[in-house]
Amino acid sequence: MSTHDSDARRHAFIAEIRAVPAGQVASYGAIARRAGYPRNARWVARLLAEGGEADLPWHRIVRSDGRIAFPAGSAAFDEQCARLRSEGVDVIGGRVRLHSGAGEQWLDAVLWSKALPDDD
DNA sequence: ATTTTGACGACCC
DNA sequence: TGGGTCGCCAAAA
Numbered sequence: 001m002s003t004h005d006s007d008a009r010r011h012a013f014i015a016e017i018r019a020v021p022a023g024q025v026a027s028y029g030a031i032a033r034r035a036g037y038p039r040n041a042r043w044v045a046r047l048l049a050e051g052g053e054a055d056l057p058w059h060r061i062v063r064s065d066g067r068i069a070f071p072a073g074s075a076a077f078d079e080q081c082a083r084l085r086s087e088g089v090d091v092i093g094g095r096v097r098l099h100s101g102a103g104e105q106w107l108d109a110v111l112w113s114k115a116l117p118d119d120d
Numbered sequence: 121a122t123t124t125t126g127a128c129g130a131c132c133c
Numbered sequence: 134t135g136g137g138t139c140g141c142c143a144a145a146a
Contacts, residue, residue, distance in 0.1 A: 029129060040143090041142095042125095042127090042142060043142065043143065043144095045126070046126070047127095061127075062127090063127085063129080064129055064130085065129090069127035
């Protein structure tokens with residue numbers, strides 16, 4: 001693939017990350033899928049690790065099971081928990097509650113007019 | 121050219 | 134839940 005393509009993909013990822021509203025979280029995989037590149041969760045992670053993008057809400061990205069991706073107790077881990085909590089997100093034991101209730105999911109779909117399947 | 125490396129994920133006990 | 138396995142993908146070695 002050309003550098004042009006990887007660049008387009010990178011921007012697609014960044015756009016999806018920026019699209020996650022404060023107080024909500026999304027998994028690495030969900031970002032990749034929404035950007036149109038399924039199976040590239042690791043790439044989203046790498047992108048965030050590289051940093052370089054200003055004001056990117058990196059703290060709203062967690063693992064598919066809702067857990068913080070950093071080792072518990074690390075500075076980054078604490079920072080992410082703090083940022084999420086400041087947005088009203090419940091972080092318990094290094095894990096956030098991924099709206100799992102069917103009813104709640106349906107409500108979210110209506111309120112945010114988002115697709116149900118890949119919505120965390 | 122081949123192997124290793126991750127801020128990952130789906131599955132299976 | 135919690136732990137282990139195997140698959141993914143592109144960058145770094």
